[in-house]
Amino acid sequence: xxxxxxxxxxxxEAGGSLRLSCTASGRTFSRSAMGWFRQAPGKExxxxxxxxxxSGATLYGDSVKGRFTISRDNGKNTAYLQMDSLKPEDTAAxxxxxxEGGLLSTLIRMYDYWGQGTQVTVSS
Numbered sequence: 001x002x003x004x005x006x007x008x009x010x011x012x013e014a015g016g017s018l019r020l021s022c023t024a025s026g027r028t029f030s031r032s033a034m035g036w037f038r039q040a041p042g043k044e045x046x047x048x049x050x051x052x053x054x055s056g057a058t059l060y061g062d063s064v065k066g067r068f069t070i071s072r073d074n075g076k077n078t079a080y081l082q083m084d085s086l087k088p089e090d091t092a093a094x095x096x097x098x099x100e101g102g103l104l105s106t107l108i109r110m111y112d113y114w115g116q117g118t119q120v121t122v123s124s
Contacts, residue, residue: 002026002113004096009118012086016122020081022096022115029053033099034079035111036070038092038120047106048094051079059104064090086122093117 008020022034035050049070050059058070069082079096097111105111 002098004098004113004115006094006096006115006118009094009120011121011123014086014088014122014124016086017082017084018086018120020083020094020096020118020120022079022081024077024079024096024098027098027113029077029098030074031100031102033102033104034070034072035097035099035105036079036081036094037097037108037111038090038094039117040092043092045095045108046092047108049081050104050106052102052104054102057102057104059106061106083120086120088122088124091120091122093119 003025005023033052036048037045039045047061051070067085072079095117097114099111
């Protein structure tokens with residue numbers, strides 16, 4: 001059974017930073033990709049970033065390019081989302097998800113396992 005556990009959310013002032021972690025178990029992740037998504041109240045879930053476990057290739061949503069950095073530690077089966085220069089509009093529940101194969105995707109339906117989410121709140 002694949003399990004994903006997020007941590008690291010919280011309350012931060014605009015311009016500040018947070019680092020989210022997603023620890024995964026139950027799959028051979030060397031042949032997978034990990035993604036981060038977010039969902040604000042009343043809005044659709046939005047792609048944030050993705051990374052290939054094997055190659056380290058990355059992909060970012062337009063709204064976070066240049067501010068967020070996704071990385072992974074293969075030995076710990078953990079992916080990270082470093083969020084800098086946070087804005088109030090980054091406020092959302094953040095979810096990590098995993099998909100089979102290393103091909104990166106922005107599409108929610110391509111990811112088959114999801115974490116429970118961690119809340120990020122950015123005050124102005």
